[in-house]
Amino acid sequence: xxxxxxxxxxxxxxxxxxxxxxxxxxxxxxxxxxxxxxxxxxxxxxxxxxxxxxxxxxxxxxxxxxxxxxxxxxxxxxxxxxxxxxxxxxxxxxxxxxxxxxxxxxxxxxxxxxxxxxxxxxxxxxxxxxxxxxxxxxxxxxxxxxxxxxxxxxxxxxxxxxxxxxxxxxxxxxxxxxxxxxxxxxxxxxxxxxxxxxxxxxxxxxxxxxxxxxxxxxxxxxxxxxxxxxxxxxxxxxxxxxxxxxxxxxxxxxxxxxxxxxxxxxxxxxxxxxxxxxxxxxxxxxxxxxxxxxxxxxxxxxxxxxxxxxxxxxxxxxxxxxxxxxx
Numbered sequence: 001x002x003x004x005x006x007x008x009x010x011x012x013x014x015x016x017x018x019x020x021x022x023x024x025x026x027x028x029x030x031x032x033x034x035x036x037x038x039x040x041x042x043x044x045x046x047x048x049x050x051x052x053x054x055x056x057x058x059x060x061x062x063x064x065x066x067x068x069x070x071x072x073x074x075x076x077x078x079x080x081x082x083x084x085x086x087x088x089x090x091x092x093x094x095x096x097x098x099x100x101x102x103x104x105x106x107x108x109x110x111x112x113x114x115x116x117x118x119x120x121x122x123x124x125x126x127x128x129x130x131x132x133x134x135x136x137x138x139x140x141x142x143x144x145x146x147x148x149x150x151x152x153x154x155x156x157x158x159x160x161x162x163x164x165x166x167x168x169x170x171x172x173x174x175x176x177x178x179x180x181x182x183x184x185x186x187x188x189x190x191x192x193x194x195x196x197x198x199x200x201x202x203x204x205x206x207x208x209x210x211x212x213x214x215x216x217x218x219x220x221x222x223x224x225x226x227x228x229x230x231x232x233x234x235x236x237x238x239x240x241x242x243x244x245x246x247x248x249x250x251x252x253x254x255x256x257x258x259x260x261x262x263x264x265x266x267x268x269x270x271x272x273x274x275x276x277x278x279x280x281x282x283x284x285x286x287x288x289x290x291x292x293x294x295x296x297x298x299x300x301x302x303x304x305x306x307x308x309x310x311x312x313x314x315x316x317x318x319x320x321x322x323x324x325x326x327x
Contacts, residue, residue: 024319132299
C-alpha cells in the first residue's frame with residue numbers, strides 16, 4: 001500500500017483528494033492535516049463524505065509513516081511549509097499549488113502533466129501538479145506544439161466554475177453575485193500563463209518533425225468566471241494552413257484520460273471525472289480547439305492521484321474510474 005499524508009486537507013482539493021484516496025485500492029491515508037479543524041470529523045467539513053469515512057483531521061504530521069505527501073495549500077504556502085518542516089528524503093512530495101511549477105535551479109520539482117512528461121513523472125521525487133486552466137489549455141494546444149505548428153498570437157478564452165477560487169468565501173464566489181452572472185478577470189495576465197508557455201516552448205523546441213523555423217507563439221488568454229460550481233471549458237483559435245484534426249486524433253488515441261471527440265463537446269461530459277475532452281473545427285485556415293475538464297479532478301486532485309500512480313509504478317488509472325454526473 002502507498003501510505004499518504006495530506007497537508008492542508010480542509011479545502012476543496014483536499015476534500016477531493018480524500019474522496020479519491022479512501023476508495024483507492026492501493027493507497028491508505030495516514031493523516032489529513034488541518035490545524036484549524038484538528039480533532040473534527042473530516043465529514044463535518046467535506047459533507048459529501050458522510051458515510052464514507054470516520055477519519056478526523058489532525059494537527060500532527062508523522063512524515064516517517066508515509067510514502068507520499070500531498071500539499072494542498074494556497075499559492076505561496078508550499079515553499080514556506082517545506083522550508084519550515086523537515087520531510088524525510090524517502091517521502092515523495094506532490095504540490096498542488098503553483099510554487100514549483102516553473103523550472104528553476106532552486107528546486108528539483110518535475111512538472112506533472114502526464115500527457116507531456118510521463119517518463120519524467122515516473123522518476124520524480126518531487127512533483128508540481130499543473131494548474132486547472134493550464135491543464136485544459138495545454139491539452140488543447142500541445143499536439144500542435146509537438147509538430148511545431150503553433151505560430152503568431154493564439155486567442156484563448158476559458159470559463160471556470162466557482163470552486164476554482166477555493167473554499168474560503170470571497171465576494172466573487174458569493175451566490176448572489178455569481179448566480180446568473182459572468183465576468184472577466186485577470187485578462188492577459190493570469191498566473192497560469194507562465195507554466196503554459198513553459199510547456200509549449202519545451203515541446204516546440206523539442207519537436208522532431210523538421211519545423212525548427214516555426215515561431216514560438218504568444219497567447220492572449222481571457223479567463224472568465226462562470227455561473228456553475230465546477231468545470232473548465234476552453235476555446236482556442238489557431239491559424240493553420242491545413243486541417244490538423246488527424247494530429248489530434250493521433251496524439252490522444254492511446255491516452256487513458258484525454259480523448260479526442262469527433263463531435264462538439266459539453267462540460268457535463270467531464271464533470272466528476274478525471275477526463276479531458278478535446279474537439280477541433282477547421283475552417284479556411286483557422287482552427288477552433290475546444291477542451292473541457294473538471295477543475296477539481298483532472299485540473300487538480302484527480303491529476304495528482306494520476307501522478308502518484310505513475311510515481312509509484314502502478315497503473316495510471318488506478319482509483320480514478322469516476323463517472324460523469326447525471327444529466
